Amino acid sequence: MNRHDPATPPRILIVDDEPDLVELIGLTLKRMGIESVGAGTLEGARQELRQKPYAFCLLDLKLPDGNGLDLVEWITQNTPDTSVAVLTAHASIEVAVRALKLGAFDFLTKPVDLTVLRQLVASAIRMARGQPPAGNQLIGEHPTIRELRALIMRVARSQAPVHIYGETGTGKELVSRLIHANGPRHDRPFVPINCGAIPGELLESELFGYKRGAFTGAVSDQPGLIRSAEGGSLFLDEVSELPLAMQVKLLRFIQEKTIRPLGMSQEIPVDVRIISASHRNLQEAVAQGRFREDLYYRLVVIEMSVPPLRERLGDIGQIAPALVSRLTLDRTVTLAPDALSRLQAYDYPGNIRELENILERALTLCEGEVIHGGDIHLRKSERIPVPERTHLHPLPVYLKELEKDRILQALRENGGNKTATAHHLGISFRQFRYRLKKLGID
Ligand SMILES: Nc1ncnc2c1ncn2[C@@H]1O[C@H](COP(=O)(O)OP(=O)(O)OP(=O)(O)O)[C@@H](O)[C@H]1O
Ligand SMILES: [Mg+2]
Known part of the structure; x- marks a missing residue:
């Protein structure tokens, strides 16, 4: 196979008809030293792919001139050196699973989490170059982390429900992926469901599926998310957010190991392993009557907890360099001792995800290939304020907020100097002025 040469900078094709999203992703990739090209249609994408080699293609499935799944197939047949990841709305993970079957290597849900995007792109490129995928390891030598690693391996072998x-x-999703990856179901799907992000009225049809004609708009049979994990693991993230009515249905499914899609009369057996997670104390939720006790006992057969980063600050010496190399790909950036000691003197309310954000900013600020203490900004007011439930906003609103925060933050860092800020953000002065106007920033 004609592997992509590590000496040439990787090139990525972003196929989406939403120019703002293409631009945001392009900016993110640019910071990783990756060149990207956007295409708004399937035909435009095919033209690009015929002209130049692409290491990776990020593909929205809904495009003006057709279904992205067709392009996944086309790429598998015509440019097999290009790995593909698909972008889908939260509500259509089943389609994503279909894309995986057609040869896509992963999927990403909208609104796009830029950290997840960076990791996905980095591992796609490593794969394209025939290098082993990095990341996806629970790094750290603190006793609680060593114990957690050992527990993951033990738990992976069992089939008992785990609650994290x-x-x-802190790494809840990472832990659950490791449990899946190290167990007998590793070659079957791992299906994450964010229980807090799917609107209540859609939850039942999303999880349990439906029969064609079950309700207006049900134009074809849908297996539902639970069944799309058949043989694999179902990750119920933020499970404490499940409405009580859904808790009853979930309990039933766990007890019977069968589901009944909407509009169907028979029960369908499903074999999945259940892993759940929550940042809230489930026992407290039970005490407050917000979470069913019987469901609690079904989910929390094995309990694991991931300690906050402030309780294992010593591990930053290992974690930070690993995150930096994951964020940079081609540059070899190191952390100066003063940068490390600054990082180790902070309490991280946002834990490792916050550490990632801090390092990402440091990377955009640092000159040359060393991050110094001065590049590390820890003041809480400077963190990107992503309100807890922004992911419930429509994508354009969410992106606008994100963009606005980013721009304001960059302006602050550059003392209000617009030319410097535009440069810092990697866009032209004209583009920058246009965005200020569009976002209503004075
Ligand atoms: N011990 C670790 N070593 C290296 N990377 C880690 C470690 N723990 C977490 N990470 C990374 O930190 C990020 C956040 O982890 P993850 O998404 O698993 O956390 P979470 O608890 O699910 O967060 P949230 O509450 O925001 O959903 C990920 O990029 C993950 O890969
Ligand atoms: Mg998570």
């Missing part, structure tokens, strides 16, 4: 408790950004 931990503050936001």
Whole structure:
């Protein structure tokens, strides 16, 4: 196979008809030293792919001239050196699973989490170059982390439901993926469901599926998310957010190991392993009557907890360099001792995810290939304020907020100097002025 040469900078094709999103992703990739090209249609994408080699293609499935799944197939047949990841709305993970079957290597849900995007792109490029995928390891030597690693391996072998408790950004999803990856179901799907992000009225049809004609708009049979994890693991993230009515249905499914899609009369057996997580104390939720006790006992057969980063600050010496190399790909950036000691003197309310954000900013600020203490900004007011439930806003609103925060923050860092800010953000002065106007920033 004609592997992509590590000496040439990787090139990525972003196929989406939403120019703002293409631009945001392009900016993110640019910071990783990756060149990207946007295409708004399937035909435009095919033209690009015929002309130049692309290491990776990020593909929205809904495009003006057709279904992205067709392009996944086309790429598998015509440019097999290009790995593909698909972008889908939260509500259509089943389609994403279909894309995986057609040869896509991963999927990403909208609104796009830029950290997840960076990791996905980095591992796609490593794969394209025939290098082993990095990341996806629970790094750290603190006793609680060593214990957690050992527990993951033990738990992976069992089929018992696991509940993972931990503050936001501590690594709950990473732990659950490791449990799946190290167990007998590793070659079957791992299906994450964010129970807090799917609107209540859609939850039942999303999880349990439906029969064609079950309700207006049900134009074809849908297996539902639970069934799309058949043989694999179902990750119920933020499970404490499940409405009580859904808790009853979930309990039933766990007890019977069958589901009944909307509009169907028979029960369908499903074999999945259940892993759940929450940043809230489930027992407290039970005491307050917000979470069913019987469901609690079904989910929390094995309990694991991921400690907050402030309780294992010593591990930053290992974690930070690993995150930096994951964020940079081609540059070899190191952390100066003063940068490390600054990082180790902070309490991280947002845990490792916050550490990632801090490092990402440091990377955009640092000159040359060393991050110094001065590049590390820890003041809480400077963190990107992503309100807890912004992911419930429509994508354009969410992106606008994100963009606005980013711009304001960059302006602050550059003392209000617009030319410097535009440069810092990697866009032209004209583009910058246009965005200020569009976002209503004075
Ligand atoms: N011990 C670790 N070593 C290296 N990377 C880690 C570690 N723990 C977490 N990460 C990374 O930190 C980020 C956040 O982890 P993850 O998404 O698993 O956290 P979470 O608890 O699910 O967060 P949230 O509450 O925001 O959903 C990910 O990029 C993950 O890969
Ligand atoms: Mg998570």
